[in-house]
Amino acid sequence: MANNDIQLxxxxxxxxxxxTIFNITFNDIVFTIIMAGIGAVxxxxxxxxxxxxFTKK
Structure with a gap:
């Protein structure tokens, strides 16, 4: 039973x-990198x- 679960x-x-790997284009990767950079900034x-x-002086 456990072997069947691992195969599934x-x-x-x-x-x-x-x-998913065949549907990801270079433009998707570039867009993701740019959006991650904007989000970090x-x-x-x-x-x-x-x-x-909120810091007390």
Missing amino acids: RSGIVGGTFLS VSFFVSCLLRRL
């Missing part, structure tokens, strides 16, 4: 991986702003 899980994971500036607003 590996089949699902392998199928999902193979179906915005997060940094918001945390700096909140730190200035």
